[in-house]
Amino acid sequence: MADRLNGGWPAFAALPAGRFMMGTAERQLSTLARHYGGTRESYREEAPQHAVAVAGCAIATTPVTMHWYARFVADTGSAAPAGWSGGMPPAGRALHPVVDVTWHDARAFCDWLTPQLAAWPAWHGWHARLPTEAEWEYAARGTDGRQFPWGDAWRPDAANTRETGLALTTPVGSWPAGASPAGCLDMAGNVWEWTHTLDRGYPYRAADGREDPAAAGRRIARGGCYANPHGYARCACRFRLAPTVRNAFLGFRVVLAAQRADQAA
Numbered sequence: 001m002a003d004r005l006n007g008g009w010p011a012f013a014a015l016p017a018g019r020f021m022m023g024t025a026e027r028q029l030s031t032l033a034r035h036y037g038g039t040r041e042s043y044r045e046e047a048p049q050h051a052v053a054v055a056g057c058a059i060a061t062t063p064v065t066m067h068w069y070a071r072f073v074a075d076t077g078s079a080a081p082a083g084w085s086g087g088m089p090p091a092g093r094a095l096h097p098v099v100d101v102t103w104h105d106a107r108a109f110c111d112w113l114t115p116q117l118a119a120w121p122a123w124h125g126w127h128a129r130l131p132t133e134a135e136w137e138y139a140a141r142g143t144d145g146r147q148f149p150w151g152d153a154w155r156p157d158a159a160n161t162r163e164t165g166l167a168l169t170t171p172v173g174s175w176p177a178g179a180s181p182a183g184c185l186d187m188a189g190n191v192w193e194w195t196h197t198l199d200r201g202y203p204y205r206a207a208d209g210r211e212d213p214a215a216a217g218r219r220i221a222r223g224g225c226y227a228n229p230h231g232y233a234r235c236a237c238r239f240r241l242a243p244t245v246r247n248a249f250l251g252f253r254v255v256l257a258a259q260r261a262d263q264a265a
Contacts, residue, residue, distance in 0.1 A: 020054070078105070161229060175190075196219070
């Protein structure tokens with residue numbers, strides 16, 4: 001199921017409440033090292049694999065575009081990302097994912113979007129926020145433990161990673177073969193995506209403080225980007241950055257939810 005707001009807003013896919021196996025099994029760590037380089041310990045942060053219950057929400061099927069973000073900049077007077085002119089993105093890039101945004105910028109966008117949801121009955125009483133790390137992985141891999149959003153085998157036609165040789169972002173939704181079980185696109189490659197979650201070890205527990213928006217520390221990003229080899233585009237791959245970081249590889253997508261992030265899983 002998907003719903004569209006209006007005027008260039010994205011589709012949102014329903015992510016029903018459910019359980020899935022998050023992370024990577026210990027027995028697979030050596031295999032990852034052989035396939036993608038590094039050592040077994042390089043992948044330790046993905047283990048142990050464990051069951052996580054996720055509350056229902058709606059997740060944007062694509063990352064936030066420069067078009068979306070320009071609306072936010074115009075309405076709030078927030079600083080535009082690097083390379084923009086007069087609060088507008090570079091010509092021809094409106095449908096590319098916005099980049100050069102911090103975790104704090106992404107949260108401010110969600111805060112701006114939330115009151116606008118009142119105009120759409122389907123989302124009455126809900127709010128916009130960043131996905132938790134668990135919600136992101138659940139939307140990317142579903143319940144069957146797949147390595148990539150489309151399955152276990154790498155497909156060069158399914159994601160914008162280093163292997164494409166493009167060396168830049170592509171418009172969101174340009175890789176339909178990469179759709180996840182939830183119907184989400186660009187969850188592998190294109191841009192890293194901020195999540196709400198602090199950098200903490202597994203098992204994932206939403207109530208242990210890792211979803212505290214006021215806590216100091218690095219936040220988890222997911223999905224890999226156009227500059228990374230495809231091993232970083234695996235659904236279970238985790239990356240962490242200070243919330244003040246902004247760069248050309250880093251964007252975000254939005255969830256709509258009835259719960260705060262610390263209640264979501």
